[in-house]
Amino acid sequence: MPIDYQERIPNNVDLANNRTLQRALENWQPKFLDWWRELGPSDFLAAEIYLRTAVSVDVQGWAHFGQVKMPDYRWGIFLAEPEADRRIGFGDEMGKPVWQQVPGEHRATLRRLIVTQGDTEPASVEQQRLLGHTAPSLYDLRNLFQVNVEEGRHLWAMVYLLHAHFGRDGREEAEEMLARHSGDADKPRILSTFNEPIEDWLAFFMFTYFTDRDGKFQLKSFAESGFDPLSRTCHFMLREEAHHMFVGDSGISRVVKRTLEVMQELKTDDPATVRAAGAIDLPTLQRYLNFWASSSLDLFGAEISTNAAAYFATGIKGRPDEQKFADHVANDATFALDMPGGEQTVALRNAMNEVTRAAYLRDCQGGLERWNRAIKAAGFDFALTLPSPRFRRTIGAWAGQPADPAGRILPPAEYQARLAEWLPTEDDKAFIKSLMRGVTAPGQMAAWIAPPTRGIDGLPLEYEYVRLQ
Ligand SMILES: [Fe+2]
Numbered sequence: 001m002p003i004d005y006q007e008r009i010p011n012n013v014d015l016a017n018n019r020t021l022q023r024a025l026e027n028w029q030p031k032f033l034d035w036w037r038e039l040g041p042s043d044f045l046a047a048e049i050y051l052r053t054a055v056s057v058d059v060q061g062w063a064h065f066g067q068v069k070m071p072d073y074r075w076g077i078f079l080a081e082p083e084a085d086r087r088i089g090f091g092d093e094m095g096k097p098v099w100q101q102v103p104g105e106h107r108a109t110l111r112r113l114i115v116t117q118g119d120t121e122p123a124s125v126e127q128q129r130l131l132g133h134t135a136p137s138l139y140d141l142r143n144l145f146q147v148n149v150e151e152g153r154h155l156w157a158m159v160y161l162l163h164a165h166f167g168r169d170g171r172e173e174a175e176e177m178l179a180r181h182s183g184d185a186d187k188p189r190i191l192s193t194f195n196e197p198i199e200d201w202l203a204f205f206m207f208t209y210f211t212d213r214d215g216k217f218q219l220k221s222f223a224e225s226g227f228d229p230l231s232r233t234c235h236f237m238l239r240e241e242a243h244h245m246f247v248g249d250s251g252i253s254r255v256v257k258r259t260l261e262v263m264q265e266l267k268t269d270d271p272a273t274v275r276a277a278g279a280i281d282l283p284t285l286q287r288y289l290n291f292w293a294s295s296s297l298d299l300f301g302a303e304i305s306t307n308a309a310a311y312f313a314t315g316i317k318g319r320p321d322e323q324k325f326a327d328h329v330a331n332d333a334t335f336a337l338d339m340p341g342g343e344q345t346v347a348l349r350n351a352m353n354e355v356t357r358a359a360y361l362r363d364c365q366g367g368l369e370r371w372n373r374a375i376k377a378a379g380f381d382f383a384l385t386l387p388s389p390r391f392r393r394t395i396g397a398w399a400g401q402p403a404d405p406a407g408r409i410l411p412p413a414e415y416q417a418r419l420a421e422w423l424p425t426e427d428d429k430a431f432i433k434s435l436m437r438g439v440t441a442p443g444q445m446a447a448w449i450a451p452p453t454r455g456i457d458g459l460p461l462e463y464e465y466v467r468l469q
Pocket residue numbers: 121150151154215241
């Protein structure tokens with residue numbers, strides 16, 4: 001179905017023929033806009049930004065570029081086209097037709113999963129709300145806002161599901177999405193990573209690399225769901241999510257590139273000298289990486305999970321890229337888990353979180369390999385590494401275990417004493433903060449980051465991606 005852009009809420013879900021739902025969403029819309037004004041990007045409401053808007057879900061229409069003021073962005077409800085005769089692809093219900101309505105017995109579970117996913121979307125906008133003032137270029141400023149408006153749309157996607165399929169409970173949950181706030185002492189966001197402040201652009205790039213990538217894997221799992229509207233919603237969100245990870249990946253790549261230029265110029269790898277020259281030393285980069293990677297690893301949940309087993313058995317949530325597995329039922333299969341007491345073999349269904357976490361870690365590795373090749377090619381002996389899934393966990397079997405980033409168990413006192421080696425210190429944060437100054441002249445770039453290799457949508461880097469008013 002084509003998207004009607006004349007509608008107050010652009011959509012391809014035939015909202016015009018469901019007046020009750022349309023009215024409910026039109027009632028939520030001003031509350032969303034109030035939230036955006038209050039807790040979305042601070043200032044810049046009048047700025048014209050070169051944004052990508054989806055005007056249809058097909059190849060021609062999903063990436064339509066033009067100057068838009070953020071409050072005028074057309075947030076809408078877009079589901080990927082339905083797949084004819086789609087069947088559940090895994091678990092005990094494998095082969096049965098997918099559900100167009102929520103089965104009563106799965107209602108509470110699906111609602112909780114949709115709320116938890118939906119909550120992360122506005123949370124990240126709140127976490128990033130002050131970054132616009134310190135963007136290293138107009139190109140980066142535009143990318144930040146692109147990520148923000150799309151996370152806003154992802155919230156719309158989840159709120160649509162709640163309104164359309166969960167009645168009064170769903171409407172109440174949609175209100176709560178705007179009532180919880182990132183970092184709020186009384187009403188925090190649901191997942192801890194989404195309550196961590198993102199106060200500088202290095203943290204932003206780490207977040208979009210590691211935490212948005214967690215989003216990718218959650219959405220891939222939900223794209224397999226037997227609840228078809230959820231599956232179709234996630235298929236479309238994944239396209240936008242790819243850009244968020246690009247922002248993180250290219251952002252970190254550009255930081256590494258600039259740092260290596262400075263190191264080569266000064267013929268040193270001494271962090272203090274690199275910092276004095278206005279670049280970010282690699283050990284600081286590693287500490288930021290350790291923080292955001294370990295925090296994001298928690299998002300996959302406990303190593304052994306009967307909930308995850310039940311989601312799989314009932315067809316609610318599959319594994320990412322389920323079609324790549326040979327066995328979609330996983331009834332007798334086992335999985336060898338790395339546990340504090342030693343390896344433990346459990347039923348594969350109980351280890352689904354670990355299967356997803358492992359796929360995520362492999363995906364994370366790609367960027368590190370590229371950055372490490374660049375470091376080596378520049379002639380330096382340093383390698384960025386992913387922290388072990390044992391490190392700094394607060395959820396699951398490894399929670400509270402004194403493991404270093406290599407996964408070695410240390411005496412607790414030594415672990416505590418050495419945390420400052422592995423995680424950003426106050427000094428690190430103060431240094432990074434000292435670099436954060438907004439650069440607003442078209443084509444200009446802050447000194448701590450290299451320019452991107454190309455502009456947006458074929459435009460030159462000098463293009464005025466954000467017209468500040
Ligand atoms: Fe998202």
